[in-house]
Amino acid sequence: MSTLPDVHAAEPIPPHVMEDIQNLMQSGDLFRYTAPSDAPVALLEAEFANMLGSKYALAVSSCSAALFLSLKALDLPRDARVLIPGFTFAAVPSAVIHADCYPVLCEVSDNYRVDLTDFEAKLDETISAVIISHMRGHTSDMDAIMSLCNARGIPVIEDAAHSLGTIWNGQNIGTIGKIGCFSFQSYKMINAGEGGILVTDDADLVARAIIMSGAYEHNWKKHPVLQDAFAKWQNMLPLYNLRLSNLSAVVIRAQLPELARRCSDGLRNHDYLAQILNTSPYVDVPDPLPAETRAPDSIQFNLVGMDPHQISAFSKTAADAGVKVQVFGASADNARAFWNWKFIPNLPELPQTRKMLMSACDVRLPVRLTTPELDAIADVIFTALKASLTQTIAAE
Numbered sequence: 001m002s003t004l005p006d007v008h009a010a011e012p013i014p015p016h017v018m019e020d021i022q023n024l025m026q027s028g029d030l031f032r033y034t035a036p037s038d039a040p041v042a043l044l045e046a047e048f049a050n051m052l053g054s055k056y057a058l059a060v061s062s063c064s065a066a067l068f069l070s071l072k073a074l075d076l077p078r079d080a081r082v083l084i085p086g087f088t089f090a091a092v093p094s095a096v097i098h099a100d101c102y103p104v105l106c107e108v109s110d111n112y113r114v115d116l117t118d119f120e121a122k123l124d125e126t127i128s129a130v131i132i133s134h135m136r137g138h139t140s141d142m143d144a145i146m147s148l149c150n151a152r153g154i155p156v157i158e159d160a161a162h163s164l165g166t167i168w169n170g171q172n173i174g175t176i177g178k179i180g181c182f183s184f185q186s187y188k189m190i191n192a193g194e195g196g197i198l199v200t201d202d203a204d205l206v207a208r209a210i211i212m213s214g215a216y217e218h219n220w221k222k223h224p225v226l227q228d229a230f231a232k233w234q235n236m237l238p239l240y241n242l243r244l245s246n247l248s249a250v251v252i253r254a255q256l257p258e259l260a261r262r263c264s265d266g267l268r269n270h271d272y273l274a275q276i277l278n279t280s281p282y283v284d285v286p287d288p289l290p291a292e293t294r295a296p297d298s299i300q301f302n303l304v305g306m307d308p309h310q311i312s313a314f315s316k317t318a319a320d321a322g323v324k325v326q327v328f329g330a331s332a333d334n335a336r337a338f339w340n341w342k343f344i345p346n347l348p349e350l351p352q353t354r355k356m357l358m359s360a361c362d363v364r365l366p367v368r369l370t371t372p373e374l375d376a377i378a379d380v381i382f383t384a385l386k387a388s389l390t391q392t393i394a395a396e
């Protein structure tokens with residue numbers, strides 16, 4: 001059996017970036033607005049927007065910052081209600097709270113995607129905006145969601161932190177809603193440790209976001225957006241200083257040419273392991289939706305016909321053997337379990353989502369993994385399944 005890989009180790013940064021980093025360090029121009037033009041952050045924004053087919057991009061300190069700025073740029077009233085999925089990372093409802101809005105949670109199905117019946121029921125006249133989290137790269141039915149939201153004039157923000165490179169009906173995820181937000185955190189397709197970016201085709205919206213991101217005085221003039229969009233907001237908006245540094249931008253830009261290959265490798269690895277795992281009657285890896293071409297860097301699966309004690313034993317046995325299987329709802333403080341978002345006033349109960357999270361498993365799959373390494377991961381999962389079921393039977 002192949003040696004188990006370290007699934008938390010990222011793919012190496014391309015070595016040719018070192019020359020660019022050295023040149024940048026020698027110049028000392030780490031602040032994005034030091035140079036009059038063509039700063040690494042500005043070049044990143046232009047390249048990223050072009051890659052996705054968007055008019056504008058704004059690089060910021062994190063995807064959370066991008067979500068926050070998107071909400072502020074929409075100029076929503078205080079306490080505006082924002083509809084979000086009940087299965088997402090805690091940073092999403094946190095961004096809503098930070099933007100002085102109120103998160104409204106809707107149910108999520110066993111396939112990790114928005115439950116459209118509950119979504120439509122909660123998309124009433126009190127909702128001012130929607131954030132759709134493509135959680136762990138699983139795309140909800142964007143055709144149905146956009147149809148419902150467009151009919152009501154409700155703007156959609158795509159939280160595409162896990163979905164850079166995913167395609168929906170031939171269109172890049174993140175470009176379907178009014179704004180798309182992406183992450184460059186270490187466990188994402190492009191790794192800068194931290195960082196984020198938002199894209200949009202709306203000049204006025206991105207102008208507001210640019211100023212609030214920290215383009216003080218006349219630094220906004222270094223952004224290629226219609227100047228008329230900026231002028232009326234000069235000194236009218238608060239500055240939150242959520243800028244990305246040139247050093248991070250250099251690291252990110254070096255990886256953009258690797259994205260297509262990484263997406264292809266990630267999908268190959270995911271589908272290979274999914275096919276193996278789905279041979280077990282105790283495992284269900286949900287299929288992608290027909291319109292969806294995914295770009296996964298992890299795999300999620302549901303445990304079938306197992307009680308909480310068996311699930312706990314399975315997770316512990318797999319971890320002891322070297323494969324960390326996160327069961328989203330099993331730990332007391334998981335940031336993806338909605339009942340742990342105690343910062344939300346009057347936190348609702350979502351029985352369908354809770355049930356899913358109690359048996360939904362997550363395993364990191366860096367795109368660099370080889371077939372023997374994937375086989376080794378599958379062997380540990382199957383061995384842990386057998387052991388957990390056998391232990392339970394013996395205890396009875």
